[in-house]
Amino acid sequence: MARTVKPLNDTQIKQAKPKEKEYSLSDGSGLQLSIRPNGTKSWLFKYYRPFTKKRTNLSFGQYPQITLAAARAKREEARGLLANEIDPKEYKEQQYTQETQSRLNTLEKVALDWFELKRSTVSPNYAEDVWNSLERHIFPTLGQRPLSGLTAKLAIDTIKPIAAKGALETVKRLCQRLNEIMVYAVNTGVVEHNSLAGIKAAFQTPIKKSMATIGSERLPEFMEALSRASIKFTTRCLIEWQLHTMVRPSEAAMAEWSEIDFESKVWILPAEKMKMSKSHKVPLTPSTLRILEIMKPVSGHRQYIFPADREPRSHTNSQTANAAIKRMGFKGELVAHGLRSLASTILNETKLFDSELIEVALAHQEKNEIRAAYNRAEYVENRREVMSWWSDYINKAKVAASV
CATH class of the missing domain: 3.30.160.390 (Integrase, DNA-binding domain)
Structure with missing residues (x-):
């Protein structure tokens, strides 16, 4: 018992x-x-x-x-x-x-692990933008908080001051990046569920705005302003280079001499520099080759074609062209990225070229997967005609401006 x-x-x-x-x-x-x-x-x-x-x-x-x-x-x-x-x-x-x-797995630590994977799939400039946005807006308040204790309310309260300033695009990107970090944390077993899945619903959706650009009839006016503007020589060449090649501002700013194939007259942009993470070839015209000739005495012995003013071993800032265009009197009317829209509008209005060729020239993403595979050759030789016509059009606008 x-x-x-x-x-x-x-x-x-x-x-x-x-x-x-x-x-x-x-x-x-x-x-x-x-x-x-x-x-x-x-x-x-x-x-x-x-x-x-x-x-x-x-x-x-x-x-x-x-x-x-x-x-x-x-x-x-x-x-x-x-x-x-x-x-x-x-x-x-x-x-x-x-x-x-759980206490060791803070938001900042897990975000760093996530970022190591993220940065391998995007361009260096975009990767830098992603991390800077987290360092500026998220980590000061939430960086050292364990991910397991991160609630939707904490995240929303942290982002609210940014929304109050009207920076809705920034809010949208922060919500997206926090969710990517949480999905990574769930998939790697750090947390059991994504507590931030619905935080974007707490904020207004930003209204998508097109990049500010000018009409084709104002190209001579722009070329005249560019020729007379009180801007640095390198910046003037940078803007002309971007206008002729139809690339994005960051791609123009980071152009390297090693990417230029003078024999084939092609600029080969590596995948890591491109928005769509796919290499892009730009046929060079007499006008673009002339810009390279002009820049050779300035930077031919360095890595970047358009070097930074204070640190010549680095490339010029991707916002340099924007700042110059504002000083030229086009504030609110035109941004550097809008030069691509201008080129697209004019080329499509001519009806001389297949729209598909123009899209490839602009390095736009092909939504049709079958056509994307078929177009891998990028029609470099076909696009030479497009690029030559566009360079000639710019040069005519420059002449019209001088007259």
Whole structure:
């Protein structure tokens, strides 16, 4: 017959005095209070481990910090685990490990792991923009917070001041990037679910605006302003280079001498510099080759064709052209990226060229996968005619401006 143990009470525990040797008071069902010679009173749960059936102890902490009621609650929790063949001691160690790991997996740490993968799929400029936006707007407030404790409200409260300034495009990108980080965290087992999945619904959707550009009839006016503008020589050449080649501002700014194939008269932009992560070839015209001739004495001995003013070993800033166009009197009317729209409009209006050729010349993404595979050759020779016509058109506008 099992021995019946009378449960302990607080008075009995308080009055228990230390002895020469350690001894225990039992509360039943494996819970004991150990009293040491130095007077320390500790709660122990004695049980048989599942499967091995070896006897062991699990500490619940010291009295009075852990009260009798709290110790009994811990005992019942442990007994519940044993009923499901779970070792309470192993379970406690696993919980401690998980909690420790959870505290170490901060938003900034996990974001850095995510970014190492992200940066391999996008251009260097875009990757820099992604990380800078997180460093500026997210990390100062949420960077050191464990990802497991990151709530939608915390993220929304952090982004709200940006939305209040009307920077809705920035808000949209931050929501998107935070969600990408959370999806990465779920897929790698850092968290169990994406707590930020719906945060974009807390903000207004930005109205998509086209890049500011001018009408074709104003190209002579632009060329005249460019010829008379009080801007640096390199910047003037940069703008003309971008206009003739129809590339994006960042692609023009980062152009390297090593990318120019003078023999084939082609500029080969590597995939890592392109928005669509696909290499792009630009047939060079007499006008673009002339710009390279002009720039050779300036930067022919360096890496970049259009070097930065203060640090010639680096390339000029992608916003340099924009700043110059504003100073030329086109603020609010034209941006550097709008030069591509201008070229697209004029080329399509001529009806001389297949629209597909124009799209390839602009390095736009082919949405039809079959046609995209077929167009891998990029029609370089066919596009020479497009680029030559466009360069001639620009030169005529320049002449008209001088007249």
